[in-house]
Amino acid sequence: xxxxxxxxxxxxxxxxxxxxxxxxxxxxxxxxxxxxxxxxxxxxxxxxxxxxxxxxxxxxxxxxxxxxxxxxxxxxxxxxxxxxxxxxxxxxxxxxxxxxxxxxxxxxxxxxxxxxxxxxxxxxxxxxxxxxxxxxxxxxxxxxxxxxxxxxxxxxxxxxxxxxxxxxxxxxxxxxxxxxxxxxxxxxxxxxxxxxxxxxxxxxxxxxxxxxxxxxxxxxxxxxxxxxxxxxxxxxxxxxxxxxxxxxxxxxx
Amino acid sequence: xxxxxxxxxxxxxxxxxxxxxxxxxxxxxxxxxxxxxxxxxxxxxxxxxxxxxxxxxxxxxxxxxxxxxxxxxxxxxxxxxxxxxxxxxxxxxxxxxxxxxxxxxxxxxxxxxxxxxxxxxxxxxxxxxxxxxxxxxxxxxxxxxxxxxxxxxxxxxxxxxxxxxxxxxxxxxxxxxxxxxxxxxxxxxxxxxxxxxxxxxxxxxxxxxxxxxxxxxxxxxxxxxxxxxxxxxxxxxxxxxxxxxxxxxxxxxxxxxxxxxxxxxxxxxxxxxxxxxxxxxxxxxxxxxxxxxxxxxxxxxxxxxxxxxxxxxxxxxxxxxxxxxxxxxxxxxxxxxxxxxxxxxxxxxxxxxxxxxxxxxxxxxxxxxxxxxxxxxxxxxxxxxxxxxxxxxxxxxxxxxxxxxxxxxxxxxxxxxxxxxxxxxxxxxxxxxxxxxxxxxxxxxxxxxxxxxxxxxxxxxxxxxxxxxxxxxxxxxxxxxxxxxxxxxxxxxxxxxxxxxxxxxxxxxxxxxxxxxxxxxxxxxxxxxxxxxxxxxxxxxxxxxxxxxxxxxxxxx
Numbered sequence: 001x002x003x004x005x006x007x008x009x010x011x012x013x014x015x016x017x018x019x020x021x022x023x024x025x026x027x028x029x030x031x032x033x034x035x036x037x038x039x040x041x042x043x044x045x046x047x048x049x050x051x052x053x054x055x056x057x058x059x060x061x062x063x064x065x066x067x068x069x070x071x072x073x074x075x076x077x078x079x080x081x082x083x084x085x086x087x088x089x090x091x092x093x094x095x096x097x098x099x100x101x102x103x104x105x106x107x108x109x110x111x112x113x114x115x116x117x118x119x120x121x122x123x124x125x126x127x128x129x130x131x132x133x134x135x136x137x138x139x140x141x142x143x144x145x146x147x148x149x150x151x152x153x154x155x156x157x158x159x160x161x162x163x164x165x166x167x168x169x170x171x172x173x174x175x176x177x178x179x180x181x182x183x184x185x186x187x188x189x190x191x192x193x194x195x196x197x198x199x200x201x202x203x204x205x206x207x208x209x210x211x212x213x214x215x216x217x218x219x220x221x222x223x224x225x226x227x228x229x230x231x232x233x234x235x236x237x238x239x240x241x242x243x244x245x246x247x248x249x250x251x252x253x
Numbered sequence: 254x255x256x257x258x259x260x261x262x263x264x265x266x267x268x269x270x271x272x273x274x275x276x277x278x279x280x281x282x283x284x285x286x287x288x289x290x291x292x293x294x295x296x297x298x299x300x301x302x303x304x305x306x307x308x309x310x311x312x313x314x315x316x317x318x319x320x321x322x323x324x325x326x327x328x329x330x331x332x333x334x335x336x337x338x339x340x341x342x343x344x345x346x347x348x349x350x351x352x353x354x355x356x357x358x359x360x361x362x363x364x365x366x367x368x369x370x371x372x373x374x375x376x377x378x379x380x381x382x383x384x385x386x387x388x389x390x391x392x393x394x395x396x397x398x399x400x401x402x403x404x405x406x407x408x409x410x411x412x413x414x415x416x417x418x419x420x421x422x423x424x425x426x427x428x429x430x431x432x433x434x435x436x437x438x439x440x441x442x443x444x445x446x447x448x449x450x451x452x453x454x455x456x457x458x459x460x461x462x463x464x465x466x467x468x469x470x471x472x473x474x475x476x477x478x479x480x481x482x483x484x485x486x487x488x489x490x491x492x493x494x495x496x497x498x499x500x501x502x503x504x505x506x507x508x509x510x511x512x513x514x515x516x517x518x519x520x521x522x523x524x525x526x527x528x529x530x531x532x533x534x535x536x537x538x539x540x541x542x543x544x545x546x547x548x549x550x551x552x553x554x555x556x557x558x559x560x561x562x563x564x565x566x567x568x569x570x571x572x573x574x575x576x577x578x579x580x581x582x583x584x585x586x587x588x589x590x591x592x593x594x595x596x597x598x599x600x601x602x603x604x605x606x607x608x609x610x611x612x613x614x615x616x617x618x619x620x621x622x623x624x625x626x627x628x629x630x631x632x633x634x635x636x637x638x639x640x641x642x643x644x645x646x647x648x649x650x651x652x653x654x655x656x657x658x659x660x661x662x663x664x665x666x667x668x669x670x671x672x673x674x675x676x677x678x679x680x681x682x683x684x685x686x687x688x689x690x691x692x693x694x695x696x697x698x699x700x701x702x703x704x705x706x707x708x709x710x711x712x713x714x715x716x717x718x719x720x721x722x723x724x725x726x727x728x729x730x731x732x733x734x735x736x737x738x739x740x741x742x743x744x745x746x747x748x749x750x751x752x753x754x755x756x757x758x759x760x761x762x763x764x765x766x767x768x769x770x771x772x773x774x775x776x777x778x779x780x781x782x783x784x785x786x787x788x789x790x791x792x793x794x795x796x797x798x799x800x801x802x803x804x805x806x807x808x809x810x
Binding site: 034035041042044045046052053054056058060082101102104105136137156161163183186187188189195196197199200202203204206212216219220227228231236239244247253 | 413444454678788
C-alpha cells in the first residue's frame with residue numbers, strides 16, 4: 001500500500017466525530033467532516049465508477065440522498081457534499097442518454113435545429129424536477145424552455161456551468177436528456193452567434209505565411225545567456241493597460 | 254465550514270491593508286519582482302524539488318542512473334500487472350488503425366485529427382471519457398493572437414523563461430506557432446470563449462507572461478474545451494469507439510520493434526484483452542495522485558502516470574522528471590476543499606497574496622515555481638508569517654475581494670462563477686473574504702521523450718499532452734497546458750493516422766519487452782512492485798485488514 005495516500009486524504013482521523021450514514025441502505029459510521037466521496041472510501045469501498053476530478057467539475061459523482069423520516073429527495077456531487085447524520089445515499093454513476101449526431105458547421109442556431117435533433121423537447125411538462133435535481137443550481141427547466149423557443153444565447157448562458165452529471169435526465173418524466181440539449185445549444189452559440197475573432201483569423205494567416213519563421217529560428221539557435229538577456233528586456237504589458245495597448249518595439253509582431 | 258473566529262480576526266488585518274494596496278494597483282505600481290538571476294536561489298532554498306533525499310537514481314530501463322523524484326522512480330521500477338506468458342496474443346478482441354490511450358484533452362484531440370486523416374480510432378480510457386486534468390484546468394489557454402501587441406516570438410520567450418531556458422526548442426516552436434491555429438479550431442467547434450461584443454478575445458495575464466494572452470471561458474476553461482471536443486468525438490460513432498474503464502496495462506510491440514497495440518483491462522469484469530493497432534498514441538496525462546512528498550494535489554482521480562510506466566518499459570526514455578510543478582494557490586481551508594485548485598486567473602485579475610499581517614511579500618505573478626517557493630518561505634520557520642489552519646497546516650491569503658474593488662462590483666461573481674458557488678457552499682463569500690491558500694501538487698513538468706511530430710523512439714508510438722516531456726522545460730506557465738494538450742494531441746493524431754496508412758499489420762505481436770523489463774527489475778534486486786498503479790489507494794486500511802480473502806495486485810484487487 002502506498003505510504004502517502006491514507007494520511008494525505010485524512011480518511012482515518014482518530015479523533016473525528018463518527019456519525020451514521022447509509023450507503024445503499026447499509027449503515028456505516030464515518031467522520032462527520034468528510035464528503036460523501038471520502039466517507040464512502042472510509043467505509044471501505046474502492047471507487048472505480050462515481051469518482052473523477054474530486055473537485056466538483058467533471059460530473060462523475062452525481063448523488064441522490066434522503067434523510068430518515070423525511071420524504072424529500074436531495075441531490076449533490078459526492079465530492080462536494082459533506083455527510084450528515086442519517087443520510088441514505090446512492091450514487092448515480094451512469095445514466096443512459098441519447099446524444100444526437102450532427103455537423104455543427106452546417107447547423108443554424110434556431111429552435112428548429114434543437115427540435116430536429118431532440119424532438120422530445122416538446123414533451124416537457126414543466127414539472128421543474130430537472131432544476132430541483134441540479135447539483136450546480138442551474139435553472140435547467142429555464143434553459144430547456146429557452147432552447148425550445150429558439151433563444152439559443154440564453155440556453156447557452158443558463159447552462160454554462162453544467163457538469164453533465166445526468167441527474168436531470170434521471171429525474172425527467174418526459175425522458176429528456178437536458179444536458180445534451182444544453183451542449184448543442186452552447187456549441188450553436190459559440191459557433192454561430194458569438195462573433196468570430198478577426199484578429200485570430202488574421203494571426204493564423206500570418207503564421208501560415210511564415211511571418212515568424214526567421215525570428216523564431218534565431219531564438220531557437222540562441223544560447224541561454226542570449227535568451228536570458230532578451231527575456232529580461234521584454235517589455236511587460238502593464239496590468240491595468242487598455243486592451244488596445246501597444247508595445248514600443250513592434251519589430252517582432 | 255465558514256472561517257473560524259480566529260481566522261475571521263486575522264482577515265481584519267487583510268482588510269486594513271486592502272484600500273492602500275488597491276490604490277497602489279490602480280496607480281500601476283506593483284510589488285517588486287524577483288530578478289531572473291535570483292530565482293535559482295529561492296528555488297534552491299525552498300522549492301520541494303531541492304529538498305535533500307527526495308530524489309533518487311533510477312536503476313533500470315532507458316534512463317538508468319537518472320536522478321528524479323522518488324515517487325516517479327517508484328512507479329517506473331515496477332513489474333507488469335500481468336504475466337506476459339498468460340496473455341494470448343493470437344486472440345485479438347479488437348483491431349483498429351489508431352489506438353489512443355487516455356481520454357482527456359490530448360486523447361480526444363488526437364482521436365479527432367486521426368479520424369479527419371482517415372483513420373479508424375479507439376479511445377481507451379481508465380475512467381469516463383473526459384475525466385481528466387483538462388476538465389479541471391480553470392484559468393485559460395495561451396496563444397499570441399493579439400496582432401497589435403503580441404506574437405509567437407514573445408510567447409516563445411515567455412515559455413523559455415518560465416522553463417529556465419532548458420525547454421526543447423523544437424517543441425516550444427511548435428507550441429507557439431500552432432497556438433493560434435488551435436484557438437481557431439476550438440472557436441470553430443463552438444467553444445464559448447469569453448469575448449468582447451465585437452468578437453475580440455478577452456485575454457489576461459498569467460504568471461510569467463509578457464502580454465495578456467490567456468484566453469478563457471469564465472473560470473471553467475478546461476471544462477469548456479473538454480466537453481466541446483468530447484461532444485465532437487461523440488459525433489463520429491462509426492469512426493471513433495470509446496472504451497471507458499479500460500486502461501492499458503502494457504503496450505504490445507511486434508517482432509520488428511514497432512508498437513502494435515496494447516493489453517487493456519476491463520476494470521469491472523477484471524479481464525484483460527488485446528487490442529491490435531497500427532499506431533498508438535499515449536495521452537494518459539499526469540501524476541498528481543502519486544502525492545509526491547505527501548503534497549495535496551489538484552489532479553483528478555486517475556492521474557497515476559500509467560502511460561509513463563508502460564512506455565518506459567517499451568523503451569521510451571523520460572526527461573525533465575527531476576522537476577515537479579506545485580501550483581502556488583491550492584485551497585487549505587476548509588478541510589473539504591484542501592488541495593483544490595484556485596486558478597491563477599484570480600491573481601491575473603489583480604488579487605494580491607498577503608501574509609498573516611496583511612502584508613505583501615511577493616509579486617503575485619511570478620512563474621509558478623518561484624511563486625510557490627516564496628509562499629513556502631513565508632510560511633517557513635525563517636519567516637514565520639503563515640496563517641495557521643484548524644488542521645495544523647499553514648497558508649497565506651489570496652485577496653480575492655480586491656478584484657471587485659479594482660474592476661467593479663460583481664466582477665468576481667462574473668469571472669469566477671465556479672469558485673464563487675463552491676465557496677458559497679462552505680459559507681465563505683470570496684467577493685468579501687480572501688481565500689486561504691498553499692502550494693499544491695499540480696503538474697508533471699517532464700515526461701516521455703518525443704520530437705515535435707510526437708514520435709517516440711519506438712516506431713508507431715506517439716505521445717501527447719502532460720505525459721510528453723520537454724515542452725515546458727523545468728517549469729510550465731499557466732495556460733500552456735490546455736494549449737499543450739490540444740496542440741500536441743492534434744499533431745499526434747495526424748501523424749499516427751499517417752503512420753497507420755503505411756503499416757501492413759503483419760508483424761508478429763510480442764510482449765518480450767515486458768519479460769525483459771521484469772527480468773531487469775529482478776536483476777537489480779528491486780522489491781516486487783506492480784505497475785501501472787491505475788488508481789490511488791484511498792480505502793480505509795482498517796477495512797483492508799479484515800478483507801481476508803481479497804488479493805490486491807498493486808493498489809487494486
